[in-house]
Structures are given as structure tokens and as C-alpha cells.
Amino acid sequence: MQTAHTVEHAHTADHSHVHGHDEHHHEETFLTKYIFSQDHKMISKQFLVTGIFWGIVGGLLSVLFRLQLGWPNETFPFLETFLGKWAEGGKITNEFYYALVTMHGTILVFFVLTGGLSGTFANLLIPYQIGARDMASPFMNMLSYWFFFSASVVMLFSFFIQTGPASGGWTAYPPLNGLRDTGVNLGSGLGFDLWILGMSLFIVSSLLGGLNYVATVLNQRTKGMSMWKLPLTMWALMFTAVIGILSFPALLAGCLLLEFDRLLDTSFYLNNIVINGQLLGYKGGSPILFQHLFWFLGHPEVYIIILPAMGLVSEVLSIHSRKPIFGYKAMVLSIVAILVLSFIVWAHHMFVTGLNPNLGAIFTLFTLLIAIPSAIKVFNWIGTLWKGNIRLSSAALFAIGFVSMFITGGLTGIILGNSAIDIQLHDTMFVVAHFHIVMGVAAFFGMFAGVYHWFPRLYGRFMNETLGQIHFYITLIGAYAIFFPMHFMTGLPRRYYTYANFESFNNFNHLAAFISVAAIIVFLGQLIFVVNFFYSIFNGRKVKGEKAADGYEYANPWGATTIEWSAPVDRLHGNWPGEIPTVHRWPYDYALKDREFIPQTEPLKPGEVENH
Amino acid sequence: MTTLLSFIVLVLLFIVLVLVAKASEVSAELKGKFDFFNQSKINGYLLMGFLVLMFVGSAYSYKLLAPVMLPKSASIHGVQTDKLFNVTMLIILVVFVLTQVALFYFAYRYNESFGQKALFYPHNNTLEVVWTVIPAVVLTGLIAMGMYEWYGIFNVEKRAKDTLVVEATAKQFNWMLRYSGPDGKFGTRIIDTEHITPTNELGINWDDKNSHDDFMADKMYIVKDRPVLVKIGALDVLHSFYLPHFRVKMDAVPGIPTEFYFVPTMTTEEMRQYLSTQEWWQTINPETQEPRWKTFKYELACAELCGKSHYGMQKEVVVVTQQEYDEWVKGQTAIYSTVAPKEPTPPAADETKTALLSH
Numbered sequence: 016m017q018t019a020h021t022v023e024h025a026h027t028a029d030h031s032h033v034h035g036h037d038e039h040h041h042e043e044t045f046l047t048k049y050i051f052s053q054d055h056k057m058i059s060k061q062f063l064v065t066g067i068f069w070g071i072v073g074g075l076l077s078v079l080f081r082l083q084l085g086w087p088n089e090t091f092p093f094l095e096t097f098l099g100k101w102a103e104g105g106k107i108t109n110e111f112y113y114a115l116v117t118m119h120g121t122i123l124v125f126f127v128l129t130g131g132l133s134g135t136f137a138n139l140l141i142p143y144q145i146g147a148r149d150m151a152s153p154f155m156n157m158l159s160y161w162f163f164f165s166a167s168v169v170m171l172f173s174f175f176i177q178t179g180p181a182s183g184g185w186t187a188y189p190p191l192n193g194l195r196d197t198g199v200n201l202g203s204g205l206g207f208d209l210w211i212l213g214m215s216l217f218i219v220s221s222l223l224g225g226l227n228y229v230a231t232v233l234n235q236r237t238k239g240m241s242m243w244k245l246p247l248t249m250w251a252l253m254f255t256a257v258i259g260i261l262s263f264p265a266l267l268a269g270c271l272l273l274e275f276d277r278l279l280d281t282s283f284y285l286n287n288i289v290i291n292g293q294l295l296g297y298k299g300g301s302p303i304l305f306q307h308l309f310w311f312l313g314h315p316e317v318y319i320i321i322l323p324a325m326g327l328v329s330e331v332l333s334i335h336s337r338k339p340i341f342g343y344k345a346m347v348l349s350i351v352a353i354l355v356l357s358f359i360v361w362a363h364h365m366f367v368t369g370l371n372p373n374l375g376a377i378f379t380l381f382t383l384l385i386a387i388p389s390a391i392k393v394f395n396w397i398g399t400l401w402k403g404n405i406r407l408s409s410a411a412l413f414a415i416g417f418v419s420m421f422i423t424g425g426l427t428g429i430i431l432g433n434s435a436i437d438i439q440l441h442d443t444m445f446v447v448a449h450f451h452i453v454m455g456v457a458a459f460f461g462m463f464a465g466v467y468h469w470f471p472r473l474y475g476r477f478m479n480e481t482l483g484q485i486h487f488y489i490t491l492i493g494a495y496a497i498f499f500p501m502h503f504m505t506g507l508p509r510r511y512y513t514y515a516n517f518e519s520f521n522n523f524n525h526l527a528a529f530i531s532v533a534a535i536i537v538f539l540g541q542l543i544f545v546v547n548f549f550y551s552i553f554n555g556r557k558v559k560g561e562k563a564a565d566g567y568e569y570a571n572p573w574g575a576t577t578i579e580w581s582a583p584v585d586r587l588h589g590n591w592p593g594e595i596p597t598v599h600r601w602p603y604d605y606a607l608k609d610r611e612f613i614p615q616t617e618p619l620k621p622g623e624v625e626n627h
Numbered sequence: 628m629t630t631l632l633s634f635i636v637l638v639l640l641f642i643v644l645v646l647v648a649k650a651s652e653v654s655a656e657l658k659g660k661f662d663f664f665n666q667s668k669i670n671g672y673l674l675m676g677f678l679v680l681m682f683v684g685s686a687y688s689y690k691l692l693a694p695v696m697l698p699k700s701a702s703i704h705g706v707q708t709d710k711l712f713n714v715t716m717l718i719i720l721v722v723f724v725l726t727q728v729a730l731f732y733f734a735y736r737y738n739e740s741f742g743q744k745a746l747f748y749p750h751n752n753t754l755e756v757v758w759t760v761i762p763a764v765v766l767t768g769l770i771a772m773g774m775y776e777w778y779g780i781f782n783v784e785k786r787a788k789d790t791l792v793v794e795a796t797a798k799q800f801n802w803m804l805r806y807s808g809p810d811g812k813f814g815t816r817i818i819d820t821e822h823i824t825p826t827n828e829l830g831i832n833w834d835d836k837n838s839h840d841d842f843m844a845d846k847m848y849i850v851k852d853r854p855v856l857v858k859i860g861a862l863d864v865l866h867s868f869y870l871p872h873f874r875v876k877m878d879a880v881p882g883i884p885t886e887f888y889f890v891p892t893m894t895t896e897e898m899r900q901y902l903s904t905q906e907w908w909q910t911i912n913p914e915t916q917e918p919r920w921k922t923f924k925y926e927l928a929c930a931e932l933c934g935k936s937h938y939g940m941q942k943e944v945v946v947v948t949q950q951e952y953d954e955w956v957k958g959q960t961a962i963y964s965t966v967a968p969k970e971p972t973p974p975a976a977d978e979t980k981t982a983l984l985s986h
Contacts, residue, residue, distance in 0.1 A: 093630045109935045109936065109938070110935045113932070113934075113935060113937075182935075183932065183934075184932045188865055188931075188932070189864075190863065190864045190865065190881055191864040191865060191932065191933060191934060194863075194864075285881070285882075286881060286882030286883070287818050287881060287882040288862070288863060288881050288882075289798070289823055289828055289830075289862035289863060289881075290862075290863050291825060292823065292824050292825030292826070292827075292828045293820075293823070293825070294818065294819065294820050294823040294830075300882070301882070301883065302865060302880055302881060302882070302883070303880065303883065336737070336745065337739075337745040338745040338746065338747070338748070339747065339748070339749040340749075341748070341749065341750060341751075342749075342750045342751075342754075342755055343749065343750065344750070345750070345755045367867065367876045367877050367878055368878045368880065368885075369859075369877060369878055369880060369883065369884075369885030369886075372777060372778060372781035375777055375781075376774050376777060376778070379770060379773055379774065379777070380770055380774075383766045383769060383770050383773075384766065386762060386766055387759060387762050387763055387766065390758065390759075390762045391755065391758060391759055393726060394726075394754075394758045396730075397726065397729050397730050397733060398748075398751075398754070400730070400733040400734055400737060401733050401737065401748075402737060402743070402745065402746040402748065403733075403737045403745045403746075404737065404738075404739050404743055404744060404745040405667065405734060405737050405738045405739060406663045406667055406738075406739050407663070407666060407667040407670035407671060407674075407734070407738050407739075408663055408666070408667075412670060412674075415674070415730065415731075415734050418730055419727060419730055419731070422722075422723065422726050422727060422730070423723065423727075426719040426722060426723055427719070429715060429718075429719055429766070429769065430712060430715050430716065430719070433711065433715065433769060433770070433773035434773060434777045435707075435708050435711060435773045435774075435776035435777040435780065436708050436711055436712050436715065436773065438708065438780070438874060438875070438876050439697075439705070439708060439709075439712075439871075439874045439876065441867075441876055441930065442867065442869075442876075442930045442931060443930075477661075479645075479648045479649065479652055480652065480663075480666065481647070481648035481651050481652065482644065482645065482648040484666070484670065485644070485648075488673065488677075491677065492677065492680070495681060495684070496684075499684065499685060499688060500688045500692060503688065503689075503692035503693065503695075503696045505696050505697045506696075506697055506698060506871040508869060508928055508929070508930045508938075510932045510937060510938075511937070511938040512937075512938045513938055514938070516938060516939050516941045517926055517928060517941055518919075518922070518923070518924060518926065519698060519871050519872070519925075519926045519928070520871075520928075522695040522907065523695070526692065539637070542641065543641070543644065546641060546645055547645075547648075550645060554649075556652055556656065556661065603749065605745065605747070606744070606745035606746060606747040606748075607747055608747070
């Protein structure tokens with residue numbers, strides 16, 4: 016196996032951070048190494064493990080509400096054992112059902128697919144792939160995790176209070192969530208205050224992290240690493256952070272004003288509210304204003320979720336196809352196009368709020384335009400596979416699954432983005448099917464591809480391939496079984512505890528049960544991943560490398576060109592024991608005439624011209 | 628007990644799975660280098676198998692579910708937006724098939740077990756232009772068609788004079804439907820604490836004579852081929868006025884009036900006749916012991932989460948002929964006669980109060 020470590024290991028005087036192995040013993044205590052670590056790799060693991068925890072919780076919540084949706088007339092006595100008053104007589108109450116869907120959305124969108132995904136891979140890959148010893152500000156990076164942790168504690172805590180957690184939808188629309196003490200919604204009591212607190216902490220975490228990621232990619236690149244030599248993961252993660260920095264503050268402002276309405280009786284979002292025949296004192300606010308603020312983050316948010324996955328998949332597909340990514344520059348430019356467009360499509364979530372029809376038309380235009388860069392990316396991924404020599408490992412399988420899911424879910428976006436059609440489909444199960452496939456399942460596939468691929472970098476071991484592949488097929492087939500038929504529930508409103516009150520919505524009882532069974536199987540399938548993950552940390556097959564002259568073991572298990580594999584198998588503080596390698600070529604030199612691949616660190620041969 | 632047992636069985640299954648997986652890994656390593664070659668071969672076939680399974684599954688779910696997918700549209704614009712839905716669906720279906728086949732076929736055909744050498748082929752600008760321009764052209768067409776329909780639905784100038792106006796006000800967890808009565812004029816509503824009381828939640832101004840024949844309906848009656856304008860509002864939280872059969876949906880927002888204009892094209896009776904020819908509607912409804920089409924009714928639902936009983940905001944919608952409608956109106960009781968004060972209160976002197984005018 017080729018080690019890409021071509022840089023002579025010399026203890027030159029240039030580092031302020033010398034990390035030669037003979038000096039590698041800063042007295043690190045348990046506390047600074049594992050808890051308040053400022054090392055990007057440890058922080059990455061912290062985000063990943065927290066993300067996995069939230070993934071299990073979020074998935075479990077969906078299993079609970081799928082029990083209700085699949086078998087609305089049955090009781091499940093064991094639920095009462097666990098949930099007490101929330102499932103009296105073994106049937107989930109309607110209040111708790113709404114708490115479940117609300118927290119399922121919040122947890123998966125923010126805590127797993129934003130915190131867990133960006134947090135894990137931006138932290139792990141940015142310093143390694145651009146050739147930096149750590150983040151621009153390791154301290155801020157540590158704070159980013161601990162704000163995320165605090166947000167997690169607050170959210171988790173909200174499950175155990177009298178009123179239960181927030182139950183007014185993950186979109187937190189006022190007035191339902193803007194009125195605190197009027198009894199309009201039990202879950203809008205303390206549980207929702209905690210939701211706002213948790214989200215605010217989360218946003219702080221996301222901003223601290225994001226600023227750091229952008230600063231690091233722009234300033235800390237190693238010698239020779241020009242922007243056009245960055246792997247697509249870096250472009251994706253950096254632009255993701257840019258989107259987050261520009262859009263999360265809008266949500267923070269929106270949430271704080273909402274809390275003012277709740278606690279201080281201001282009227283930012285409230286106007287002429289009548290409860291039980293009594294006119295409350297709120298005057299002049301607009302509930303629609305909140306929706307604008309929310310979706311000004313909310314829509315870019317789906318790209319915050321999907322762009323990192325796209326970056327990981329681009330990299331994994333290219334490496335495992337042993338072939339350069341097709342259309343590298345087109346891939347970068349389409350990310351830029353998505354970034355710009357993602358800020359001017361938010362009102363497609365609001366086509367039927369009564370907004371001016373001209374706005375509806377404009378937002379239809381931009382929304383459908385965003386399909387173009389997305390289509391370019393899909394064609395380029397397929398082009399990458401064409402005439403490759405594909406190693407179908409778990410990572411590659413999940414990357415291929417990502418593309419499949421992204422196609423299926425993306426295409427129905429063309430239907431929903433068209434305002435005239437959206438009148439009927441708005442807030443129906445069709446929407447639920449669409450966004451679960453395109454940003455939920457697809458982003459998970461990207462994340463799994465990333466975890467299987469970079470696990471050796473994180474832990475020096477491989478995850479078990481057999482389990483990984485079983486996990487892949489269960490998830491692929493299961494996710495399609497859940498969400499493909501759900502598209503046919505075209506007229507069914509979402510967020511219904513039961514459809515029994517409506518003759519019009521009563522024709523899908525068998526389908527609902529089928530979907531629930533599939534959901535439970537997929538959930539259990541994810542436990543295979545969890546077991547594989549933790550088992551492999553301690554017992555996985557070891558990465559075997561070659562011992563170099565400096566005494567460290569080097570390995571490039573997938574035969575990749577990028578420089579994270581030019582660092583020793585052991586995860587050193589500071590990443591490279593000697594000098595940081597210099598970069599000479601683009602990251603996709605695969606399938607060359609005489610060589611299978613050439614690492615980025617290898618200088619161009621005399622007379623060699625880069626021909627991409 | 629069964630719960631506990633199935634839990635134990637699951638845990639054991641997991642342990643077995645992990646052990647088997649570990650064993651296969653160890654044996655592979657004993658043979659020498661860990662080798663993906665065989666796995667690529669198997670996975671290539673499995674991916675092709677999945678492709679077939681996906682298409683068979685899609686086709687089967689279409690066959691099974693398409694008949695109940697969307698109710699037949701009973702409004703003029705609904706027929707148009709359904710067409711647009713179908714056209715878009717056909718286009719994306721073509722793209723779906725082409726891209727999924729390419730994706731899984733390439734993954735199979737170019738897996739390493741075929742032993743080819745990968746091709747260095749980093750980009751092709753012609754191809755990039757082609758697959759940028761084609762989607763752009765198709766999308767432009769879809770955008771144009773969508774905008775045409777969209778502006779048609781919300782064109783205020785094209786509204787007919789004889790439009791039937793219904794006022795729908797949502798609160799937790801009910802729809803309040805107000806009709807203007809024989810005079811065709813709604814009484815004004817005044818939003819202040821004096822007018823809004825538990826017996827007059829809408830704040831109807833009884834000093835306005837137009838209010839005296841206004842009535843509240845427990846079913847929404849509308850007339851075939853006569854345009855309807857629904858004036859939508861909400862008292863407490865967001866709701867959404869949703870008529871699935873008429874392709875109508877518009878949020879009800881406290882403090883901000885919204886509206887939706889549409890033309891129903893089939894009476895309830897005509898829809899029942901139509902459904903009596905549809906297979907699914909022949910099935911027996913267990914509650915009534917009759918074929919489902921016999922008891923078919925149009926429904927009004929809430930489509931925006933509005934609290935714990937969001938799923939229960941149901942009202943029946945009845946589409947009738949003008950004659951039947953007129954008779955129904957005669958049978959209704961004006962609100963004024965039941966809840967209004969015996970002696971009208973003198974007009975309030977408060978000048979700052981907001982009047983929410985309806986016509």
C-alpha cells in the first residue's frame with residue numbers, strides 16, 4: 016500500500032507547534048483530552064457520538080408515532096409502562112403525539128443532520144484535508160461543541176417536565192406557540208420555552224463552528240493548496256458554513272421575538288387574538304412575519320443539511336470508482352449557485368398563507384431554477400461512475416444510495432415548487448414523503464458513506480463490512496418502502512393524529528400499517544450500524560500501514576489522493592509529526608496512464624501539465 | 628411477557644449477526660489481504676436486483692394506490708392544476724427512470740469484478756452545457772404553465788358578479804361558517820372588547836341592519852357552477868381552510884383576512900353518481916353497511932397544525948343546485964334572532980376601534 020508520506024521528516028524551526036514524537040507529551044489530563052478537548056479530531060468524535068445518540072432518540076420518537084398512525088385503533092400496553100400518562104391505557108394521547116412529531120423534526124433536522132453531520136465532518140476533515148494542525152480557533156471550536164451539548168441537555172430535559180416537550184410543530188409557528196398561559200396548547204408551556212432556549216444555544220454553537228470552518232478553510236491551507244486544489248468536501252463544508260452564518264441569525268432573532276411575545280406580552284406576531292370569546296390585548300403584530308424569519312433560515316437549512324452530504328458523496332464516489340470526479344469545476348459552481356438560490360426560495364413554504372400572488376410567482380421561478388444546479392450534480396455523479404473501476408464497499412454503496420434518494424426526492428420538488436400545484440399538496444403527506452427522501456434519508460446516506468469511509472481516519476480501524484452492507488440494504492429498501500408509497504397519500508393532511516374523522520382521508524389504513532412496519536424495521540436496521548460503530552471502535556479490523564523512518568505508521572487504506580491520509584494512522588495532536596506536507600496537484604488524479612492514483616503531495620513531473 | 632421475549636430474541640439475533648460478521652472478516656483476513664473483489668461482484672448483482680425491485684415496487688404501488696390517490700377534482704381550476712400535476716409527473720417519471728437505470732447499471736457494470744481499467748475522464752464541457760440547458764428549457768415550460776394557472780386562480784378582476792360569499796372563521800377546534808342571508812350583505816364586525824363576547828365571538832355589529840339576517844351554517848352549502856368566494860379568518864391560532872375535492876387551500880390567520888375564489892362543478896349527488904362507477908367506491912363501508920359511494924360527502928378540513936385536536940376540524944360541504952340552495956337558506960335561522968341583545972346597545976363612542984368590513 017502506498018503511503019503518501021513523501022515529505023522528509025525534518026524538525027525545522029518554523030513551528031510554533033512542534034509535535035515531533037519525541038516531544039509528544041503535553042501533559043494532557045483526561046479532562047483536556049476527552050472532555051474539554053480543543054483537538055478537532057476529538058471534537059469531531061464528540062459531535063458524532065452526540066449525533067448518534069440523537070439519531071436513536073429521534074428515530075425512536077418516529078417509531079412511537081408510527082404506532083399510532085399505523086394502528087390508530089389498537090392499544091399497546093407496554094407504552095403505558097414507559098410513557099405513563101402520555102400513553103394512558105396503552106394509547107398515545109393526541110397531545111403527546113404532537114410532542115413526538117415536533118421533537119422528531121427538531122431533533123433530526125437540527126441535532127442530527129446539522130450538528131451531527133456538519134459538526135462531525137467539518138471538524139474531522141477541514142484541518143486534515145487542507146493541511147492544518149487544527150482549526151483557526153480551537154477554543155471556539157471547543158465552545159461550539161459545548162454549546163451544542165448544552166442545547167442537547169436542555170432539549171432532553173424538556174421531555175421530563177410536567178407539560179411535556181414542545182408540541183406545536185418543529186416550525187414553531189405563532190400564535191399557537193406564541194401564547195403561553197392561555198391554555199391553547201399544553202405543549203406551548205414551559206416545554207416550548209425550553210425549546211427556544213435549546214435552539215438559541217444550538218444556534219450559538221452553529222455560528223461558533225461555522226465562523227471557524229470558514230476562517231480555517233480560507234486562511235489555514237498548507238503550502239500549494241490553492242482553492243482549486245481543494246477536494247469537494249472542503250467546498251461543500253465551507254459553503255455550508257457560509258449559509259449557516261448568514262441564515263441562522265434570522266432564526267435566532269425570530270425565536271427571541273417569539274419569546275418576548277410569550278413572556279413580556281409584546282405583539283410581534285400577535286394581533287386581535289380571541290380566546291373563548293375574549294379579545295386579548297395583542298395589537299398590530301403579524302404571524303406571517305415569523306414564518307418569513309423562520310423560513311429565511313428554514314429553507315437554507317435544507318441545504319445546510321444536504322451540501323455536506325453532497326461533498327462527502329462526491330469524494331467517496333470518486334475514490335471508490337478510482338476515477339476523477341466528473342466536472343470538478345461544474346460541481347463547485349453548482350454549489351455556489353445552490354448557495355445563492357437557497358436564500359431566495361424560502362416563501363415556497365408560504366404559498367397558501369395569503370401572500371401576494373406576485374410573490375408566489377417569483378418564488379416559484381427561483382424554486383424551480385434551483386433544480387438546475389441539483390440536476391448538474393446528479394449527472395456528474397452518474398458520470399463519475401461511468402467507466403470507473405468501482406469498489407462496492409459500504410461507503411460506496413451508501414454514496415450510490417444517496418444519489419438514488421436525491422434523484423427521487425429532488426424530482427418531486429419540481430411538483431411542489433410550482434405554486435399552482437402546491438395549493439393542493441401543501442401540508443399533505445406528499446410533502447412529508449418529498450422532504451424525508453430528499454433531505455432526511457439522502458442526508459443520512461451521505462453521512463453513513465462518510466462514516467464508513469473515514470472511520471479508519473477517526474479510529475485507526477475499519478468498520479465491519481458485512482454489517483455495513485446489511486445495514487445498507489435494509490436502509491435502502493426500507494426507506495423506499497416507507498416513503499415511496501407515501502407519495503400516493505396526495506390529499507392527506509400531515510400532522511393528523513387519526514384520519515377517522517374524515518371519509519375523504521380514510522382509504523389508506525393498510526398502507527399506513529405497511530409504512531409503520533417498514534419504519535420499525537428500518538429503525539432496527541440502524542441499530543446494526545450503532546452496534547457496528549461502537550464495536551469497531553474497540554474491536555474493528557486494524558488499519559495496517561507501513562512504519563516510516565520517523566517511527567510512525569502510515570496508511571492510505573482506500574488509496575485516496577487527499578492529504579488526510581498522509582498523516583500517521585495514530586491521531587496526533589497537530590496531525591503531522593513533522594512539517595505539514597506541501598500540495599502540488601488537484602485532488603482527483605485517479606486512473607492516470609501509468610499510475611492508479613497520485614497523491615496531492617507528489618510534485619508534478621518535469622513537463623507534466625495538469626489536464627483537468 | 629411477549630414484549631420481553633421478543634426483545635430478548637432481537638438482542639440474541641443482533642449478537643449472532645455481529646459474530647457472523649466478525650467471523651467472515653477474520654476468515655477473509657486469514658486468507659491474506661482484506662479483499663473487496665468478491666464483495667463488489669455480489670453487490671453489483673444486488674444493486675441490479677434492487678433496481679428491478681424498485682421499478683416493480685413502484686409499478687405495483689401505482690396499480691394499487693393510484694385509484695385512491697387524489698379524489699376527482701370538482702372545481703374548474705382543480706381540473707387545470709391536476710393536469711399540470713400529471714404533466715409534471717410524466718416528465719419527472721422519464722427523468723426518474725433514465726437516471727436511476729444509469730446510476731444502478733453503471734454501478735453494476737463498472738464494478739471492479741469486471742476487471743476493467745478506470746478511464747481518466749475529468750470533464751466534458753459540451754456534456755455539461757447539454758445537461759444544463761435541457762433541464763433549464765423544460766423547467767421554463769413548467770414555470771410558465773404554473774404561473775398561468777396561478778394568476779388565473781388569483782385574478783381578482785375576472786371574478787363573477789353573482790359570486791356566493793361565505794365567511795369561514797376558524798377557532799380551536801371548529802369552523803364557523805357565516806352566510807349573508809337573503810339580503811346578500813354581511814353585517815360588519817367590530818374588533819373590540821365590547822363587541823367580542825362569548826356569545827358573539829365574531830364581534831358582529833348588531834347596529835348594522837345588514838347583520839340581522841346573517842346566519843351561521845353547520846354545513847357549507849355552495850351551488851354548482853356558481854363561483855364561491857370564501858372569506859377566511861381565524862380567531863386564535865393559525866388554521867388552514869382545506870377542501871380536498873375542490874383543490875382549495877388557504878391559511879386562516881388571526882388578524883389578517885385571506886380569501887379563495889373557486890367554481891364548484893359537480894353537485895354532491897353528481898359526484899356520488901360518478902363514484903358509483905369507480906371500483907374502490909363499491910366496497911362496503913363497515914359503519915353504514917352500504918357501498919361507500921352512497922354516503923360520499925365533500926369535506927372541509929384544517930391543514931395547519933392548530934393544537935391537540937387539529938385532526939378533528941371536520942365540516943361537511945354540500946354542493947347543490949341554485950333552487951336547492953335557496954330552499955336551504957329559507958330554512959336557516961338568523962343569528963340576530965337568537966343571540967343578539969333585545970335592545971340594541973347605543974353605538975360606542977370609541978373612535979379607534981377597528982372595523983373589519985365584509986360586504
